[in-house]
Amino acid sequence: MLYVCATPIGNLxxxxxxxxxxxxxAELIAAEDTRRTRKLLSRFDIHTPLTSFFRHNELQKxxxxLRRLxxxxxVALVTDAGMPGVQDPGMLLVEKVVAEGLEMSVVPGPSAVLTALVAAGLRxxxxxxxxxLPRRAxxxxxxxxxxxxxxxxxxxxDTGPRLARSLACLATHVPESRAAVCRELTKAHEEVVRGSLLELSGRYSVPGPEAAPIGTVRGEITLVIDLGPPLEDEAARRxxxxxxxxxxxxxGLSRRDAAAALHVCLGLPRREAERIAREAAART
Structure with a gap:
């Protein structure tokens, strides 16, 4: 029997x-990071043997x-936080178990996705x-x-080092969309910041084209964005x-940084982006 177990996303x-x-x-616990899972087991006085099960050994493990099953x-399958198979290792094993008709049970629990969805307060x-979120603009x-x-x-x-650039790029396209940045959910320093994407991009550092990577935002980050009603393809592309x-x-962005954002995030030719930023600056 395989038990797919959801573990805490922050608060044990x-x-x-x-x-x-x-x-x-379980006779064996397959864990994404045995060190982190051992903390959970120690907290609740559980002594089941552990084996590592992460991206780079997922196929072998x-x-x-499967041979054990x-x-x-x-066997119990866990990840560092949340449900195995949701952006974490585990779905390959689940697929194989289902394909072979072996016994499996999902044991639900904490979810960063659902916690953030409710905390965002967006209907x-x-x-x-x-x-x-994709890495490249x-x-x-x-x-x-x-x-x-x-x-x-x-x-x-999203990750702390990429959050500022992600928000800047999103705000370039849909500045008025309501959103929430949910950080360190269920932990002591939990933070939920709500506002438009434009407001959120101002709340967090927005790097210029020559800025060093931003490293001030720490912790696990979940974004919730309200994109509103569906748009026609042409409207979404332009x-x-x-x-x-x-x-x-x-x-508060400089004309140069605004032009860089238009060039990178909208794919505009550099000269056109500079022209639009220059004309917009002249109107302000």
Whole structure:
């Protein structure tokens, strides 16, 4: 039997009694990071043996665990935080278990996605979880265009070093969209900052084209963004560059940085971006 167990996303006291029961019953616990899981086990006096199960050994360990399951062993699968298989290792093993008709049970628990969705306080009909935001501005732009076609609420993960650039790029396209930056959920320093994407991009450092990487934002970050009603494809592909330039300048960006944002995030030719930023600055 395979038990897929959700573990706390920050506060160890959020673990469910049923998860603890399955961790005790298992003959082996497959953990994304055995050091972090050992802290949880130690807290609740659980002594089940551990084996590592992470991205770089997932294929090999999946085979080993399948052999155990076929032989009748009970294995618990956990990740560092939340549910295995949701942006964490585990889905390959689950697919194989289902394909072979082996026994499996999912033991639910804390979820950064659902916690952030409620904490954001944004009303919407359903939502879409998109995993980690793309690293590159053009990839983020393309993804945003797809998401805007359907509209609604988007939930995404991001990292501290990339947060400022992500918010700046998103604000260039949809500055007035309501959003929330949820950081360190359930932990002692939990923070939920709400506002428009433009306001949030001003709340966090916005790097210029020659700035060093931003490292001041720490912790696990979940973003919730309300993209509003669905848009036609053409509208999603052609954001209002002049309006975006004016909004960026209003938030205190220099003309040079506003032009750089238009060039990188909207894909405008550099000279055109500079012209639009210059004209927007002249109007302010």
């Amino acid at each position: 006291d959020d673990v469910s009694p049923r998860v603890l029961e399955k961790l005790r019953e 999946t085979g080993e665990i 076929r032989a009748g062993s009970t 919407g009909e359903g939502f879409r979880f998109v995993g980690y 053009r990839e983020l732009e393309a993804a945003l265009a797809r998401w805007r076609r359907d509209g609604g609420l988007i939930v995404a993960f 954001p209002d560059a002049e309006s975006a330039a004016g909004a960026l300048l209003d938030r």
